[in-house]
Amino acid sequence: MQLFSVEGNYQNIDAGAMFGNVPRALWKKWVKPDEASLIRLSCRGLLIKDLGGKNVLFETGTGAFFEPKLRVRFGIEGDRNRIIDSLEEHGLSENDIDAVVLSHLHFDHAGGLLSDWQEGLEMSLRFPHATYIVGELAWERACNPHPRDRASFIPELQPLLEDSGRLELVAGDTAVALGDSVRFWYSDGHTPGLMIAIVGGDGGVAFCSDLMPGRVWVHLPVTMGFDRYPEKLIDEKEQFLRELIDRNIRLFFTHDPEVSLATPVQDERGLYGTANEQACITGLELG
Ligand SMILES: [Zn+2]
Numbered sequence: 001m002q003l004f005s006v007e008g009n010y011q012n013i014d015a016g017a018m019f020g021n022v023p024r025a026l027w028k029k030w031v032k033p034d035e036a037s038l039i040r041l042s043c044r045g046l047l048i049k050d051l052g053g054k055n056v057l058f059e060t061g062t063g064a065f066f067e068p069k070l071r072v073r074f075g076i077e078g079d080r081n082r083i084i085d086s087l088e089e090h091g092l093s094e095n096d097i098d099a100v101v102l103s104h105l106h107f108d109h110a111g112g113l114l115s116d117w118q119e120g121l122e123m124s125l126r127f128p129h130a131t132y133i134v135g136e137l138a139w140e141r142a143c144n145p146h147p148r149d150r151a152s153f154i155p156e157l158q159p160l161l162e163d164s165g166r167l168e169l170v171a172g173d174t175a176v177a178l179g180d181s182v183r184f185w186y187s188d189g190h191t192p193g194l195m196i197a198i199v200g201g202d203g204g205v206a207f208c209s210d211l212m213p214g215r216v217w218v219h220l221p222v223t224m225g226f227d228r229y230p231e232k233l234i235d236e237k238e239q240f241l242r243e244l245i246d247r248n249i250r251l252f253f254t255h256d257p258e259v260s261l262a263t264p265v266q267d268e269r270g271l272y273g274t275a276n277e278q279a280c281i282t283g284l285e286l287g
Pocket of ligand 1: 104210
């Protein structure tokens with residue numbers, strides 16, 4: 001199988017909200033916000049060609065489903081779904097995707113499943129031949145959100161997925177549509193049932209999703225204001241990083257605008273960080 005990073009629409013988001021209780025004086029050393037205190041984040045997907053003969057897309061970014069007013073409110077760039085254009089650069093259309101894996105259904109990860117907004121047109125699902133793979137707990141949360149994270153979900157999306165007849169809900173560590181080369185690991189700190197995919201076993205790649213949205217968040221105490229249970233997230237992150245370092249598994253970031261792939265490392269003081277950062281991956285061979 002070969003791995004490719006596929007860029008989606010950028011999102012400009014309040015910098016403070018991305019760093020939880022980290023003081024501004026500290027996070028300003030890591031990122032440079034604009035005059036409105038916004039930082040520009042990627043919403044990146046991971047494409048795998050020939051995963052047992054299938055084309056598999058891990059996440060779809062925000063896409064362009066929002067009406068113009070909401071697109072501005074949420075700081076999303078572009079009025080067409082950039083993931084689709086990125087797939088085309090790799091010779092694929094949405095018709096060629098056999099499975100789409102969603103770590104959770106927040107709009108910045110799953111919005112790209114939907115058709116681009118057009119006045120008077122109802123939303124419809126993209127990827128007409130794909131199995132949509134969602135964790136059972138993440139699905140329940142999306143169907144019954146808490147008031148604190150309700151705005152992160154798209155109410156129209158769940159009925160469309162259910163009615164497609166191509167939704168696979170996953171509770172264990174593998175999905176029927178993907179076989180054994182993708183194993184799932186669950187985390188509840190960001191949102192209940194966040195489903196993290198590890199591709200290719202030892203020496204493979206982990207799609208970190210919002211457990212670690214970019215390099216900065218690999219450092220244990222750094223969490224997002226959007227995380228439901230920050231202390232739990234930190235404990236999960238530590239357990240996950242230990243296992244990944246042991247098994248020589250690399251990190252794939254969805255929100256880091258500069259880095260798609262990196263190797264997790266721990267220094268002599270016990271602090272976690274990254275090495276061997278790569279901006280994009282094009283045809284990384286695994287297994
Ligand atoms: Zn999220």
